[in-house]
Amino acid sequence: MIGNAPFFVAMLLIIIGITGMLTRYNLVRIIISLTILESGVNLFLVSLGYREGGIAPIFTGSPDGALMVMPTVQAMTLTNIVIGLATTALLLSFIMVLHRRYGTCDIREIRRLRG
Protein backbone atom coordinates (compact mmCIF):
# COMPACT_ATOMS: atom_id res chain seq x y z
CA MET A 1 0.00 0.00 0.00
CA ILE A 2 2.70 2.47 1.01
CA GLY A 3 4.54 1.53 -2.18
CA ASN A 4 1.63 2.98 -4.14
CA ALA A 5 1.78 6.31 -2.34
CA PRO A 6 3.61 8.12 -5.17
CA PHE A 7 0.81 7.18 -7.58
CA PHE A 8 -1.84 8.56 -5.25
CA VAL A 9 0.14 11.75 -4.85
CA ALA A 10 0.58 12.00 -8.62
CA MET A 11 -3.16 11.57 -9.22
CA LEU A 12 -3.88 14.10 -6.48
CA LEU A 13 -1.56 16.61 -8.15
CA ILE A 14 -3.22 16.00 -11.51
CA ILE A 15 -6.67 16.52 -9.99
CA ILE A 16 -5.53 19.67 -8.18
CA GLY A 17 -4.06 20.97 -11.42
CA ILE A 18 -7.22 20.36 -13.46
CA THR A 19 -9.46 21.81 -10.75
CA GLY A 20 -7.23 24.87 -10.50
CA MET A 21 -7.40 25.48 -14.24
CA LEU A 22 -11.19 25.22 -14.25
CA THR A 23 -11.89 27.35 -11.19
CA ARG A 24 -9.31 30.17 -11.28
CA TYR A 25 -9.77 33.39 -13.22
CA ASN A 26 -6.27 34.84 -13.02
CA LEU A 27 -4.13 33.73 -15.94
CA VAL A 28 -0.99 33.40 -13.80
CA ARG A 29 -2.84 31.07 -11.44
CA ILE A 30 -4.06 29.04 -14.40
CA ILE A 31 -0.46 28.64 -15.56
CA ILE A 32 0.53 27.59 -12.03
CA SER A 33 -2.23 24.98 -12.10
CA LEU A 34 -0.91 23.79 -15.44
CA THR A 35 2.56 23.31 -13.97
CA ILE A 36 1.05 21.40 -11.03
CA LEU A 37 -0.69 19.11 -13.52
CA GLU A 38 2.63 18.69 -15.29
CA SER A 39 4.42 17.84 -12.03
CA GLY A 40 1.78 15.23 -11.38
CA VAL A 41 2.45 13.60 -14.74
CA ASN A 42 6.21 13.78 -14.15
CA LEU A 43 5.89 12.21 -10.71
CA PHE A 44 3.74 9.45 -12.20
CA LEU A 45 6.39 8.75 -14.83
CA VAL A 46 9.28 8.63 -12.37
CA SER A 47 7.44 6.45 -9.88
CA LEU A 48 6.70 3.94 -12.65
CA GLY A 49 10.43 3.25 -12.96
CA TYR A 50 11.19 3.04 -9.23
CA ARG A 51 12.24 -0.31 -7.83
CA GLU A 52 12.54 -0.58 -4.07
CA GLY A 53 16.21 -0.66 -3.10
CA GLY A 54 17.27 -0.10 -6.71
CA ILE A 55 20.42 1.79 -7.60
CA ALA A 56 21.08 4.27 -10.38
CA PRO A 57 21.19 2.43 -13.74
CA ILE A 58 24.92 2.78 -14.41
CA PHE A 59 26.45 -0.54 -15.35
CA THR A 60 30.10 0.46 -15.05
CA GLY A 61 31.34 -0.59 -11.61
CA SER A 62 27.97 -1.72 -10.33
CA PRO A 63 27.75 -5.02 -8.39
CA ASP A 64 26.61 -8.06 -10.36
CA GLY A 65 22.88 -8.59 -10.55
CA ALA A 66 22.17 -5.34 -8.72
CA LEU A 67 18.58 -4.12 -8.80
CA MET A 68 18.36 -0.94 -10.85
CA VAL A 69 15.63 1.63 -11.39
CA MET A 70 14.25 2.03 -14.92
CA PRO A 71 16.18 4.68 -16.87
CA THR A 72 13.67 5.12 -19.72
CA VAL A 73 11.03 6.88 -17.66
CA GLN A 74 13.67 9.14 -16.16
CA ALA A 75 14.74 10.18 -19.64
CA MET A 76 11.09 10.78 -20.53
CA THR A 77 10.60 12.88 -17.41
CA LEU A 78 13.66 15.00 -18.18
CA THR A 79 12.38 15.57 -21.71
CA ASN A 80 8.98 16.54 -20.38
CA ILE A 81 10.53 18.96 -17.88
CA VAL A 82 12.37 20.69 -20.71
CA ILE A 83 9.23 20.82 -22.86
CA GLY A 84 7.30 22.13 -19.85
CA LEU A 85 9.86 24.86 -19.37
CA ALA A 86 9.47 25.98 -22.97
CA THR A 87 5.67 25.91 -22.73
CA THR A 88 5.58 27.83 -19.47
CA ALA A 89 7.98 30.44 -20.82
CA LEU A 90 5.86 30.90 -23.94
CA LEU A 91 2.61 31.11 -21.97
CA LEU A 92 4.07 33.59 -19.47
CA SER A 93 5.39 35.79 -22.27
CA PHE A 94 1.90 35.76 -23.81
CA ILE A 95 0.50 36.85 -20.45
CA MET A 96 3.04 39.68 -20.23
CA VAL A 97 1.97 41.02 -23.61
CA LEU A 98 -1.70 40.65 -22.71
CA HIS A 99 -1.18 42.47 -19.43
CA ARG A 100 0.61 45.28 -21.21
CA ARG A 101 -2.21 45.62 -23.76
CA TYR A 102 -5.26 45.06 -21.56
CA GLY A 103 -3.95 45.97 -18.11
CA THR A 104 -5.43 42.84 -16.55
CA CYS A 105 -4.81 39.11 -16.18
CA ASP A 106 -8.42 38.26 -15.41
CA ILE A 107 -9.92 35.98 -18.04
CA ARG A 108 -13.39 37.39 -17.39
CA GLU A 109 -12.14 40.69 -18.80
CA ILE A 110 -9.94 39.26 -21.59
CA ARG A 111 -12.73 38.04 -23.84
CA ARG A 112 -12.54 39.76 -27.18
CA LEU A 113 -12.78 36.58 -29.20
CA ARG A 114 -16.33 35.37 -29.24
CA GLY A 115 -18.71 33.20 -31.22
Next chain:
Amino acid sequence: MTGMDLFANLPGLLLAVPLIFAFATPLIGRYLPRARDGWVLLGMVLTTVIGLLIASAVFTGGTVAYTFGVPDPSVTVPPDSGGIPVRIIFNIDAMSAFMVVIAVVTGLCVMLYSLSAASRSSGKDGYYTLFLLLVAGVLGMVCTGDLFNFFVFLEIASLAGAALVAFRVDKGIAIEAGLKYAMLSTIGGLFFLLGVALLFGQYNTLNIAFLAERMGTTGLTTPDAVALVLFVTALAMKCGAVPMHFWAPDAYAMAPAAVTAFLVVSSQASLYALFRICFSLYGQTLNTVLLGWFIIILGLLSMFIGVTMAILQKDVKRLMAYHAVSQTGYMLLGVGVGLAVLSSPLLLSNFGMMAMEGGIFHIMNHAFYKGLLFLTAGVIFYRCGTRNLNDLGGLGHSMKWTMLFFIIGALAIAGIPPFNGFASKLMIYESVFSFNPLLSIIAMVVSILTLASFVKVFHSIFMGPKRPEFADVTEAPLPMLFGMGVLSILVILFGIFPEQVVEVMVAPAASALADQAGYIGSVMGGA
Protein backbone atom coordinates in the same frame (compact mmCIF):
# COMPACT_ATOMS: atom_id res chain seq x y z
CA MET B 1 28.84 9.26 -48.02
CA THR B 2 27.71 7.48 -51.13
CA GLY B 3 24.42 7.90 -52.87
CA MET B 4 23.07 4.66 -51.44
CA ASP B 5 23.80 5.78 -47.89
CA LEU B 6 22.10 9.06 -48.52
CA PHE B 7 19.06 7.30 -49.90
CA ALA B 8 18.89 4.88 -46.96
CA ASN B 9 18.99 7.77 -44.51
CA LEU B 10 16.23 9.82 -46.10
CA PRO B 11 13.82 9.49 -43.15
CA GLY B 12 16.46 10.95 -40.85
CA LEU B 13 17.12 13.77 -43.28
CA LEU B 14 13.40 14.47 -43.52
CA LEU B 15 13.68 15.78 -39.95
CA ALA B 16 17.25 17.01 -39.98
CA VAL B 17 16.87 19.29 -43.00
CA PRO B 18 13.97 21.45 -41.75
CA LEU B 19 15.50 21.58 -38.25
CA ILE B 20 18.94 22.67 -39.50
CA PHE B 21 17.41 25.24 -41.83
CA ALA B 22 15.12 26.46 -39.04
CA PHE B 23 17.86 27.05 -36.51
CA ALA B 24 20.25 28.54 -39.05
CA THR B 25 17.64 31.04 -40.26
CA PRO B 26 18.23 33.60 -37.45
CA LEU B 27 21.98 33.47 -38.14
CA ILE B 28 21.48 33.96 -41.87
CA GLY B 29 18.99 36.72 -41.15
CA ARG B 30 21.52 38.43 -38.89
CA TYR B 31 24.51 38.34 -41.20
CA LEU B 32 23.10 37.89 -44.70
CA PRO B 33 19.57 39.32 -44.57
CA ARG B 34 19.32 39.29 -48.36
CA ALA B 35 19.93 35.57 -48.59
CA ARG B 36 17.28 34.71 -46.04
CA ASP B 37 14.29 34.28 -48.35
CA GLY B 38 16.32 32.08 -50.68
CA TRP B 39 17.65 30.10 -47.72
CA VAL B 40 14.25 29.24 -46.25
CA LEU B 41 12.86 28.48 -49.69
CA LEU B 42 15.80 26.14 -50.31
CA GLY B 43 15.13 24.44 -46.98
CA MET B 44 11.48 23.89 -47.83
CA VAL B 45 12.24 22.69 -51.37
CA LEU B 46 14.82 20.20 -50.04
CA THR B 47 12.34 18.95 -47.44
CA THR B 48 9.71 18.56 -50.15
CA VAL B 49 12.06 16.60 -52.38
CA ILE B 50 13.07 14.29 -49.52
CA GLY B 51 9.45 13.83 -48.48
CA LEU B 52 8.33 12.97 -52.01
CA LEU B 53 11.26 10.56 -52.48
CA ILE B 54 10.34 8.73 -49.28
CA ALA B 55 6.69 8.65 -50.27
CA SER B 56 7.46 7.21 -53.68
CA ALA B 57 9.72 4.60 -52.07
CA VAL B 58 6.90 3.63 -49.70
CA PHE B 59 4.21 3.53 -52.39
CA THR B 60 6.34 1.34 -54.65
CA GLY B 61 8.30 -0.78 -52.17
CA GLY B 62 6.13 -0.98 -49.06
CA THR B 63 6.71 0.20 -45.50
CA VAL B 64 10.05 1.80 -44.65
CA ALA B 65 11.24 1.25 -41.08
CA TYR B 66 14.12 3.49 -40.10
CA THR B 67 16.00 3.02 -36.84
CA PHE B 68 17.90 5.95 -35.41
CA GLY B 69 21.44 5.54 -34.14
CA VAL B 70 22.53 2.27 -35.77
CA PRO B 71 24.89 1.59 -38.69
CA ASP B 72 22.17 -0.16 -40.68
CA PRO B 73 18.90 1.72 -40.18
CA SER B 74 16.76 -1.14 -41.50
CA VAL B 75 17.63 -3.35 -38.49
CA THR B 76 14.75 -2.48 -36.20
CA VAL B 77 15.31 -5.09 -33.53
CA PRO B 78 18.92 -5.33 -32.31
CA PRO B 79 20.11 -9.00 -32.29
CA ASP B 80 21.27 -8.85 -28.65
CA SER B 81 18.14 -7.25 -27.21
CA GLY B 82 16.02 -10.39 -26.94
CA GLY B 83 13.57 -9.31 -29.63
CA ILE B 84 12.76 -5.89 -28.22
CA PRO B 85 13.01 -2.79 -30.44
CA VAL B 86 14.86 -0.51 -28.03
CA ARG B 87 15.61 2.44 -30.31
CA ILE B 88 13.49 5.18 -31.74
CA ILE B 89 12.04 3.93 -34.99
CA PHE B 90 10.36 5.80 -37.81
CA ASN B 91 7.79 3.44 -39.20
CA ILE B 92 6.65 4.99 -42.46
CA ASP B 93 3.84 2.98 -44.00
CA ALA B 94 1.55 4.09 -46.81
CA MET B 95 -0.66 6.10 -44.43
CA SER B 96 2.34 7.99 -43.04
CA ALA B 97 3.69 8.55 -46.53
CA PHE B 98 0.30 9.92 -47.55
CA MET B 99 0.44 12.43 -44.71
CA VAL B 100 4.05 13.32 -45.59
CA VAL B 101 2.95 14.17 -49.13
CA ILE B 102 0.18 16.43 -47.80
CA ALA B 103 2.54 18.15 -45.38
CA VAL B 104 5.36 18.85 -47.82
CA VAL B 105 3.15 19.95 -50.73
CA THR B 106 1.07 22.30 -48.58
CA GLY B 107 4.22 23.45 -46.82
CA LEU B 108 5.89 24.37 -50.10
CA CYS B 109 2.86 26.30 -51.39
CA VAL B 110 2.53 28.12 -48.08
CA MET B 111 6.23 28.96 -48.08
CA LEU B 112 5.98 30.46 -51.58
CA TYR B 113 3.00 32.47 -50.49
CA SER B 114 4.73 33.60 -47.27
CA LEU B 115 7.68 35.03 -49.17
CA SER B 116 5.54 37.94 -50.31
CA ALA B 117 2.90 37.90 -47.56
CA ALA B 118 5.52 38.43 -44.88
CA SER B 119 7.54 40.87 -46.95
CA ARG B 120 6.01 43.87 -45.20
CA SER B 121 6.13 42.55 -41.65
CA SER B 122 9.01 42.68 -39.21
CA GLY B 123 10.56 39.72 -37.39
CA LYS B 124 10.80 37.53 -40.46
CA ASP B 125 13.67 35.47 -39.01
CA GLY B 126 11.45 34.30 -36.19
CA TYR B 127 8.56 33.68 -38.53
CA TYR B 128 10.50 31.40 -40.87
CA THR B 129 12.24 29.62 -37.99
CA LEU B 130 8.92 28.83 -36.36
CA PHE B 131 7.38 27.84 -39.66
CA LEU B 132 10.15 25.35 -40.46
CA LEU B 133 9.92 24.02 -36.89
CA LEU B 134 6.19 23.51 -37.39
CA VAL B 135 6.89 21.61 -40.60
CA ALA B 136 9.49 19.44 -38.83
CA GLY B 137 7.07 18.79 -35.97
CA VAL B 138 4.28 17.71 -38.31
CA LEU B 139 6.59 15.47 -40.35
CA GLY B 140 7.85 13.87 -37.15
CA MET B 141 4.33 13.30 -35.89
CA VAL B 142 3.26 11.45 -39.00
CA CYS B 143 6.42 9.36 -39.40
CA THR B 144 7.29 8.21 -35.95
CA GLY B 145 6.58 4.71 -34.69
CA ASP B 146 7.26 5.58 -31.08
CA LEU B 147 4.64 6.98 -28.71
CA PHE B 148 6.91 9.19 -26.62
CA ASN B 149 8.64 10.46 -29.72
CA PHE B 150 5.20 11.35 -31.04
CA PHE B 151 4.53 13.35 -27.88
CA VAL B 152 7.76 15.32 -28.38
CA PHE B 153 6.85 16.18 -31.98
CA LEU B 154 3.32 17.04 -30.91
CA GLU B 155 4.75 19.55 -28.45
CA ILE B 156 7.19 20.97 -31.03
CA ALA B 157 4.32 21.49 -33.45
CA SER B 158 2.07 22.93 -30.75
CA LEU B 159 4.62 25.41 -29.46
CA ALA B 160 5.67 26.55 -32.93
CA GLY B 161 1.99 26.73 -33.94
CA ALA B 162 1.01 28.76 -30.88
CA ALA B 163 3.85 31.20 -31.38
CA LEU B 164 2.87 31.61 -35.04
CA VAL B 165 -0.81 32.16 -34.16
CA ALA B 166 0.24 34.97 -31.84
CA PHE B 167 2.83 36.24 -34.30
CA ARG B 168 0.88 39.28 -35.46
CA VAL B 169 0.04 40.68 -32.04
CA ASP B 170 -2.93 42.63 -33.42
CA LYS B 171 -3.65 44.70 -30.27
CA GLY B 172 -3.50 41.59 -28.13
CA ILE B 173 -6.27 39.63 -29.82
CA ALA B 174 -3.88 37.30 -31.63
CA ILE B 175 -2.02 36.76 -28.34
CA GLU B 176 -5.32 35.74 -26.79
CA ALA B 177 -5.84 33.16 -29.53
CA GLY B 178 -2.26 31.95 -29.23
CA LEU B 179 -2.60 31.62 -25.46
CA LYS B 180 -5.74 29.57 -25.83
CA TYR B 181 -4.11 27.34 -28.43
CA ALA B 182 -0.91 26.86 -26.39
CA MET B 183 -2.82 26.15 -23.19
CA LEU B 184 -5.15 23.57 -24.74
CA SER B 185 -2.28 21.95 -26.64
CA THR B 186 -0.30 21.61 -23.43
CA ILE B 187 -3.22 20.07 -21.56
CA GLY B 188 -3.82 17.73 -24.49
CA GLY B 189 -0.14 16.87 -24.60
CA LEU B 190 -0.05 16.07 -20.89
CA PHE B 191 -3.12 13.84 -21.19
CA PHE B 192 -1.39 12.07 -24.04
CA LEU B 193 1.77 11.63 -21.97
CA LEU B 194 -0.24 10.22 -19.07
CA GLY B 195 -1.69 7.67 -21.47
CA VAL B 196 1.80 6.82 -22.72
CA ALA B 197 2.93 6.37 -19.09
CA LEU B 198 0.02 4.00 -18.38
CA LEU B 199 0.95 1.86 -21.37
CA PHE B 200 4.66 1.95 -20.55
CA GLY B 201 3.95 0.87 -16.98
CA GLN B 202 2.25 -2.25 -18.30
CA TYR B 203 4.24 -3.22 -21.35
CA ASN B 204 7.68 -1.67 -20.75
CA THR B 205 7.93 -0.31 -24.26
CA LEU B 206 7.11 2.80 -26.24
CA ASN B 207 7.20 1.35 -29.72
CA ILE B 208 3.69 1.34 -31.20
CA ALA B 209 4.16 -1.92 -33.10
CA PHE B 210 5.65 -3.75 -30.13
CA LEU B 211 2.98 -2.35 -27.79
CA ALA B 212 0.31 -3.57 -30.20
CA GLU B 213 1.85 -7.02 -30.29
CA ARG B 214 2.04 -7.31 -26.50
CA MET B 215 -1.44 -5.88 -26.08
CA GLY B 216 -2.71 -8.46 -28.54
CA THR B 217 -1.46 -11.25 -26.29
CA THR B 218 -2.78 -9.83 -23.00
CA GLY B 219 -6.07 -8.44 -24.29
CA LEU B 220 -7.51 -5.10 -23.25
CA THR B 221 -6.85 -4.32 -19.58
CA THR B 222 -8.38 -1.49 -17.56
CA PRO B 223 -5.28 0.77 -17.76
CA ASP B 224 -5.29 0.26 -21.55
CA ALA B 225 -8.86 1.46 -21.70
CA VAL B 226 -8.04 4.49 -19.54
CA ALA B 227 -5.06 5.25 -21.77
CA LEU B 228 -7.28 5.00 -24.85
CA VAL B 229 -9.73 7.50 -23.36
CA LEU B 230 -6.83 9.87 -22.65
CA PHE B 231 -5.44 9.49 -26.18
CA VAL B 232 -8.80 10.02 -27.86
CA THR B 233 -9.58 13.07 -25.71
CA ALA B 234 -6.20 14.66 -26.32
CA LEU B 235 -6.12 14.01 -30.06
CA ALA B 236 -9.77 14.89 -30.72
CA MET B 237 -9.07 18.18 -29.00
CA LYS B 238 -5.95 18.76 -31.09
CA CYS B 239 -7.72 17.98 -34.36
CA GLY B 240 -10.52 20.37 -33.55
CA ALA B 241 -13.49 18.02 -33.33
CA VAL B 242 -16.66 19.24 -31.63
CA PRO B 243 -17.07 19.51 -28.58
CA MET B 244 -13.39 20.40 -28.13
CA HIS B 245 -13.28 22.71 -31.14
CA PHE B 246 -13.44 26.11 -29.43
CA TRP B 247 -9.75 26.89 -29.92
CA ALA B 248 -9.92 26.28 -33.66
CA PRO B 249 -11.88 29.33 -34.88
CA ASP B 250 -9.81 31.68 -32.72
CA ALA B 251 -6.47 30.25 -33.71
CA TYR B 252 -7.32 29.86 -37.41
CA ALA B 253 -8.80 33.33 -37.64
CA MET B 254 -6.04 35.20 -35.86
CA ALA B 255 -2.98 33.49 -37.34
CA PRO B 256 -1.43 34.95 -40.51
CA ALA B 257 -3.22 33.32 -43.48
CA ALA B 258 -0.23 31.28 -44.58
CA VAL B 259 0.15 29.88 -41.09
CA THR B 260 -3.53 28.99 -40.93
CA ALA B 261 -3.22 26.99 -44.12
CA PHE B 262 -0.50 24.94 -42.48
CA LEU B 263 -2.18 24.77 -39.06
CA VAL B 264 -4.91 22.83 -40.84
CA VAL B 265 -2.26 20.27 -41.80
CA SER B 266 -0.96 20.20 -38.25
CA SER B 267 -4.47 19.49 -36.94
CA GLN B 268 -4.75 16.71 -39.47
CA ALA B 269 -1.52 15.21 -38.19
CA SER B 270 -3.33 14.84 -34.87
CA LEU B 271 -6.24 13.30 -36.71
CA TYR B 272 -3.78 10.88 -38.31
CA ALA B 273 -2.47 9.99 -34.85
CA LEU B 274 -6.01 9.38 -33.62
CA PHE B 275 -6.58 6.92 -36.46
CA ARG B 276 -3.15 5.37 -35.99
CA ILE B 277 -3.83 4.72 -32.31
CA CYS B 278 -7.33 3.33 -32.91
CA PHE B 279 -6.27 1.05 -35.76
CA SER B 280 -2.59 0.17 -35.38
CA LEU B 281 -2.15 0.31 -31.62
CA TYR B 282 -5.48 -0.98 -30.29
CA GLY B 283 -7.01 -2.47 -33.42
CA GLN B 284 -8.51 -5.87 -32.87
CA THR B 285 -8.11 -5.85 -29.07
CA LEU B 286 -10.92 -3.34 -28.88
CA ASN B 287 -14.62 -3.39 -29.28
CA THR B 288 -14.20 -1.50 -32.55
CA VAL B 289 -17.93 -1.13 -33.10
CA LEU B 290 -18.29 0.99 -29.98
CA LEU B 291 -15.22 3.11 -30.68
CA GLY B 292 -16.21 3.40 -34.32
CA TRP B 293 -19.64 4.73 -33.38
CA PHE B 294 -18.04 7.13 -30.91
CA ILE B 295 -15.87 8.53 -33.70
CA ILE B 296 -18.86 8.65 -36.08
CA ILE B 297 -20.82 10.67 -33.52
CA LEU B 298 -17.88 13.02 -32.99
CA GLY B 299 -17.81 13.42 -36.76
CA LEU B 300 -21.53 14.13 -37.06
CA LEU B 301 -21.42 16.70 -34.26
CA SER B 302 -18.40 18.38 -35.85
CA MET B 303 -20.02 18.49 -39.27
CA PHE B 304 -23.29 19.88 -38.10
CA ILE B 305 -22.23 22.31 -35.36
CA GLY B 306 -19.29 23.50 -37.46
CA VAL B 307 -21.44 24.43 -40.44
CA THR B 308 -24.24 26.03 -38.41
CA MET B 309 -21.75 28.19 -36.52
CA ALA B 310 -20.07 29.11 -39.79
CA ILE B 311 -23.26 30.57 -41.25
CA LEU B 312 -23.42 33.14 -38.45
CA GLN B 313 -19.89 34.48 -38.88
CA LYS B 314 -19.00 37.94 -40.17
CA ASP B 315 -15.23 37.47 -40.25
CA VAL B 316 -14.27 35.60 -43.40
CA LYS B 317 -11.40 33.67 -41.83
CA ARG B 318 -13.42 32.74 -38.78
CA LEU B 319 -16.15 31.49 -41.10
CA MET B 320 -13.64 29.35 -42.96
CA ALA B 321 -12.29 28.08 -39.64
CA TYR B 322 -15.73 26.79 -38.66
CA HIS B 323 -15.94 25.11 -42.05
CA ALA B 324 -12.60 23.44 -41.27
CA VAL B 325 -14.18 22.01 -38.10
CA SER B 326 -17.13 20.87 -40.18
CA GLN B 327 -14.95 19.20 -42.84
CA THR B 328 -12.96 17.36 -40.16
CA GLY B 329 -16.29 15.73 -39.38
CA TYR B 330 -16.35 14.07 -42.82
CA MET B 331 -12.97 12.48 -42.21
CA LEU B 332 -14.04 11.24 -38.79
CA LEU B 333 -17.27 9.91 -40.30
CA GLY B 334 -15.57 8.03 -43.12
CA VAL B 335 -12.83 6.47 -41.05
CA GLY B 336 -15.21 5.90 -38.11
CA VAL B 337 -17.45 3.78 -40.35
CA GLY B 338 -14.38 1.81 -41.39
CA LEU B 339 -13.47 1.28 -37.74
CA ALA B 340 -16.98 0.22 -36.81
CA VAL B 341 -16.94 -2.63 -39.35
CA LEU B 342 -13.26 -3.50 -38.90
CA SER B 343 -13.97 -6.80 -37.19
CA SER B 344 -16.22 -8.06 -39.99
CA PRO B 345 -14.22 -8.82 -43.18
CA LEU B 346 -17.39 -9.03 -45.28
CA LEU B 347 -18.73 -5.60 -44.35
CA LEU B 348 -15.22 -4.18 -44.52
CA SER B 349 -14.78 -5.25 -48.11
CA ASN B 350 -18.35 -4.30 -49.04
CA PHE B 351 -18.21 -0.67 -47.95
CA GLY B 352 -15.83 -0.27 -44.97
CA MET B 353 -12.67 0.13 -47.03
CA MET B 354 -14.38 2.58 -49.35
CA ALA B 355 -15.54 4.66 -46.38
CA MET B 356 -12.01 4.74 -45.04
CA GLU B 357 -10.61 5.61 -48.44
CA GLY B 358 -13.14 8.43 -48.70
CA GLY B 359 -12.25 9.74 -45.25
CA ILE B 360 -8.52 9.56 -45.90
CA PHE B 361 -8.81 11.05 -49.39
CA HIS B 362 -10.78 13.87 -47.83
CA ILE B 363 -7.83 14.66 -45.53
CA MET B 364 -5.69 15.41 -48.56
CA ASN B 365 -8.42 17.23 -50.47
CA HIS B 366 -9.28 19.29 -47.44
CA ALA B 367 -5.65 20.28 -46.88
CA PHE B 368 -5.47 21.56 -50.45
CA TYR B 369 -8.79 23.34 -50.91
CA LYS B 370 -8.89 24.70 -47.37
CA GLY B 371 -5.32 25.87 -47.69
CA LEU B 372 -6.33 27.57 -50.94
CA LEU B 373 -9.35 29.24 -49.32
CA PHE B 374 -7.35 30.51 -46.36
CA LEU B 375 -4.74 31.88 -48.74
CA THR B 376 -7.39 33.77 -50.74
CA ALA B 377 -8.74 35.17 -47.47
CA GLY B 378 -5.19 36.19 -46.65
CA VAL B 379 -4.81 37.98 -49.99
CA ILE B 380 -8.04 39.86 -49.39
CA PHE B 381 -6.85 40.94 -45.97
CA TYR B 382 -3.41 41.82 -47.39
CA ARG B 383 -4.93 44.11 -50.01
CA CYS B 384 -7.99 45.49 -48.22
CA GLY B 385 -6.99 45.45 -44.55
CA THR B 386 -10.29 44.01 -43.35
CA ARG B 387 -11.82 40.58 -43.03
CA ASN B 388 -15.30 41.72 -42.17
CA LEU B 389 -17.82 40.53 -44.75
CA ASN B 390 -20.04 43.56 -44.23
CA ASP B 391 -17.23 45.94 -45.17
CA LEU B 392 -15.99 44.05 -48.20
CA GLY B 393 -17.52 44.15 -51.65
CA GLY B 394 -16.98 44.58 -55.35
CA LEU B 395 -13.52 43.02 -55.36
CA GLY B 396 -14.36 40.95 -58.42
CA HIS B 397 -13.46 43.92 -60.61
CA SER B 398 -9.88 44.23 -59.44
CA MET B 399 -8.90 40.77 -58.17
CA LYS B 400 -9.93 38.42 -60.96
CA TRP B 401 -7.40 35.67 -60.26
CA THR B 402 -8.11 35.68 -56.54
CA MET B 403 -11.79 35.44 -57.35
CA LEU B 404 -11.16 32.47 -59.62
CA PHE B 405 -9.13 30.69 -56.93
CA PHE B 406 -11.82 31.43 -54.37
CA ILE B 407 -14.49 29.94 -56.64
CA ILE B 408 -12.39 26.80 -57.15
CA GLY B 409 -11.88 26.41 -53.40
CA ALA B 410 -15.50 27.15 -52.54
CA LEU B 411 -16.90 24.68 -55.08
CA ALA B 412 -14.43 22.05 -53.91
CA ILE B 413 -15.42 22.42 -50.25
CA ALA B 414 -19.09 22.24 -51.15
CA GLY B 415 -18.49 18.98 -53.02
CA ILE B 416 -19.39 20.15 -56.54
CA PRO B 417 -17.91 18.21 -59.48
CA PRO B 418 -15.34 18.33 -61.05
CA PHE B 419 -13.35 19.44 -58.00
CA ASN B 420 -11.58 17.20 -55.53
CA GLY B 421 -14.04 17.69 -52.66
CA PHE B 422 -16.69 16.00 -54.79
CA ALA B 423 -14.54 12.92 -55.38
CA SER B 424 -13.94 12.17 -51.71
CA LYS B 425 -17.38 13.21 -50.55
CA LEU B 426 -19.03 10.95 -53.11
CA MET B 427 -17.01 8.02 -51.78
CA ILE B 428 -18.11 8.89 -48.24
CA TYR B 429 -21.80 9.30 -49.21
CA GLU B 430 -21.96 6.04 -51.11
CA SER B 431 -20.22 3.86 -48.57
CA VAL B 432 -21.83 5.44 -45.52
CA PHE B 433 -25.23 5.02 -47.15
CA SER B 434 -24.78 1.25 -47.13
CA PHE B 435 -23.75 1.46 -43.47
CA ASN B 436 -26.55 3.72 -42.29
CA PRO B 437 -28.56 5.88 -44.74
CA LEU B 438 -29.35 8.53 -42.13
CA LEU B 439 -25.66 9.37 -41.63
CA SER B 440 -25.22 9.82 -45.34
CA ILE B 441 -28.21 12.14 -45.57
CA ILE B 442 -26.88 14.30 -42.75
CA ALA B 443 -23.54 14.51 -44.56
CA MET B 444 -25.29 15.70 -47.74
CA VAL B 445 -27.34 18.29 -45.88
CA VAL B 446 -24.14 19.65 -44.35
CA SER B 447 -22.64 19.94 -47.83
CA ILE B 448 -25.62 21.93 -49.04
CA LEU B 449 -25.33 24.26 -46.05
CA THR B 450 -21.63 24.65 -46.83
CA LEU B 451 -22.45 25.66 -50.39
CA ALA B 452 -25.06 28.13 -49.16
CA SER B 453 -22.57 29.69 -46.80
CA PHE B 454 -19.89 30.07 -49.47
CA VAL B 455 -22.33 31.55 -51.97
CA LYS B 456 -23.06 34.21 -49.37
CA VAL B 457 -19.36 34.86 -48.80
CA PHE B 458 -18.66 35.03 -52.52
CA HIS B 459 -21.49 37.44 -53.05
CA SER B 460 -20.45 39.80 -50.28
CA ILE B 461 -16.75 39.85 -51.14
CA PHE B 462 -16.59 39.84 -54.92
CA MET B 463 -19.97 40.91 -56.28
CA GLY B 464 -21.55 44.30 -56.38
CA PRO B 465 -20.28 47.66 -57.66
CA LYS B 466 -16.70 48.71 -57.14
CA ARG B 467 -16.41 50.39 -53.77
CA PRO B 468 -14.62 53.74 -53.46
CA GLU B 469 -12.60 52.68 -50.40
CA PHE B 470 -11.12 49.77 -52.36
CA ALA B 471 -10.53 51.78 -55.55
CA ASP B 472 -6.75 51.34 -55.42
CA VAL B 473 -6.88 47.62 -54.58
CA THR B 474 -4.91 45.63 -57.14
CA GLU B 475 -4.34 41.96 -57.87
CA ALA B 476 -2.24 39.92 -55.42
CA PRO B 477 1.55 39.79 -55.88
CA LEU B 478 2.96 37.08 -58.13
CA PRO B 479 4.46 34.66 -55.51
CA MET B 480 1.10 34.64 -53.71
CA LEU B 481 -0.75 33.90 -56.94
CA PHE B 482 1.78 31.18 -57.69
CA GLY B 483 1.27 29.51 -54.29
CA MET B 484 -2.50 29.61 -54.74
CA GLY B 485 -2.21 28.52 -58.36
CA VAL B 486 -0.32 25.33 -57.48
CA LEU B 487 -2.99 24.42 -54.93
CA SER B 488 -5.82 25.15 -57.41
CA ILE B 489 -4.22 22.97 -60.05
CA LEU B 490 -4.01 20.15 -57.51
CA VAL B 491 -7.63 20.70 -56.52
CA ILE B 492 -8.75 20.43 -60.15
CA LEU B 493 -6.44 17.54 -61.07
CA PHE B 494 -7.55 15.49 -58.08
CA GLY B 495 -11.15 16.21 -59.02
CA ILE B 496 -10.73 15.07 -62.63
CA PHE B 497 -8.55 12.03 -61.96
CA PRO B 498 -9.68 10.75 -58.57
CA GLU B 499 -9.35 7.07 -59.53
CA GLN B 500 -5.63 7.38 -60.20
CA VAL B 501 -4.99 9.23 -56.94
CA VAL B 502 -7.04 6.73 -54.97
CA GLU B 503 -5.29 3.81 -56.60
CA VAL B 504 -1.76 5.13 -56.12
CA MET B 505 -1.95 6.76 -52.72
CA VAL B 506 -5.28 6.54 -50.94
CA ALA B 507 -6.07 2.84 -51.24
CA PRO B 508 -2.60 1.77 -49.99
CA ALA B 509 -2.97 4.24 -47.13
CA ALA B 510 -6.38 2.87 -46.14
CA SER B 511 -5.26 -0.74 -46.31
CA ALA B 512 -2.10 0.08 -44.36
CA LEU B 513 -4.28 1.60 -41.65
CA ALA B 514 -6.62 -1.38 -41.53
CA ASP B 515 -3.78 -3.91 -41.55
CA GLN B 516 -2.59 -4.03 -37.95
CA ALA B 517 -0.54 -7.22 -38.42
CA GLY B 518 1.34 -5.60 -41.28
CA TYR B 519 2.22 -2.62 -39.13
CA ILE B 520 3.51 -4.84 -36.34
CA GLY B 521 5.38 -7.03 -38.81
CA SER B 522 7.22 -4.11 -40.38
CA VAL B 523 8.99 -3.46 -37.08
CA MET B 524 9.01 -6.85 -35.38
CA GLY B 525 9.79 -8.90 -38.49
CA GLY B 526 8.01 -12.14 -39.29
CA ALA B 527 4.32 -11.61 -40.05
